Amino acid sequence: MIAFEIISYCAMFFSIGSYLLKSPRHALAGFCCSNALWGAFYLSQGAYTALAITAINILRNGFGAFADHKTMIRAVIALLIAGWILFPFLYQTVSDFIPMLAMTLTSVSVYMRDKPLVFRSLELTIAFVWLAYGFALGSAALVFTCAFQAMICFCALLIYDLNKGISFEPARSYITIKVRQIIPFRL
Numbered sequence: 001m002i003a004f005e006i007i008s009y010c011a012m013f014f015s016i017g018s019y020l021l022k023s024p025r026h027a028l029a030g031f032c033c034s035n036a037l038w039g040a041f042y043l044s045q046g047a048y049t050a051l052a053i054t055a056i057n058i059l060r061n062g063f064g065a066f067a068d069h070k071t072m073i074r075a076v077i078a079l080l081i082a083g084w085i086l087f088p089f090l091y092q093t094v095s096d097f098i099p100m101l102a103m104t105l106t107s108v109s110v111y112m113r114d115k116p117l118v119f120r121s122l123e124l125t126i127a128f129v130w131l132a133y134g135f136a137l138g139s140a141a142l143v144f145t146c147a148f149q150a151m152i153c154f155c156a157l158l159i160y161d162l163n164k165g166i167s168f169e170p171a172r173s174y175i176t177i178k179v180r181q182i183i184p185f186r187l
Contacts (some may be wrong), residue, residue: 005141010150011037012145018039019152022160024113027123029063049075049087049096053103056083064110073111095136102129119159124153125147156185 018030037060042051056079063075083103089095109122127150134142146162 003043004061006140007044008039008141008145011035011041012141013147017143019120019156022081024052024116024119025065027119028061028110028113028125031061032065035061036159039139044150045139047137049090049092050085050133052090052097053083053099056103057106060107060110064113069114075119076107076110093136095133098129098133098136102126105129117157120157120161122152124150124157127153 014030014034014037018034020031021027035054039054039058042048042054060079063072063079067075080103083100086119087096087100105122105126109119109126112118112122114134125148131143131146131150134146180184
């Protein structure tokens with residue numbers, strides 16, 4: 001059991017590294033690696049719903065990272081439908097609805113891969129959904145990972161997306177905010 005907890009921490013490092021990548025497409029490629037490790041962890045926990053959803057996530061993230069827009073949209077929709085068709089056969093407990101919610105939100109985030117602000121905002125929400133699943137499973141590794149992922153995703157959101165309207169001028173002692181980029185009217 002300890003070996004699988006170690007695998008989950010390795011998956012955590014892949015996930016965190018993926019959130020820190022600037023391009024959403026690169027992040028999706030990194031998520032493929034982390035999801036493969038999470039799949040091994042869920043298998044060890046007997047969480048077969050999460051394992052099936054993770055397998056779907058690997059495929060969907062692969063299409064999101066490497067396919068053109070039209071192919072990616074078809075794959076995302078097909079894999080989302082496949083996940084919901086498989087769900088009644090995999091259902092074990094009420095907490096199995098949590099990964100299904102995460103899968104649905106992740107499908108939307110992959111669809112929005114070309115809009116980094118929306119992509120990272122959805123990924124932040126998804127980290128909290130998986131955090132709830134970690135509590136439901138009683139896995140300290142998953143709880144720690146998801147809490148840390150949420151924090152890193154929030155930092156990436158601040159670094160790459162939300163600070164675009166702020167510029168620092170070294171000659172002055174204050175921060176100039178380019179208001180037009182953040183607020184459509186002038187103050």
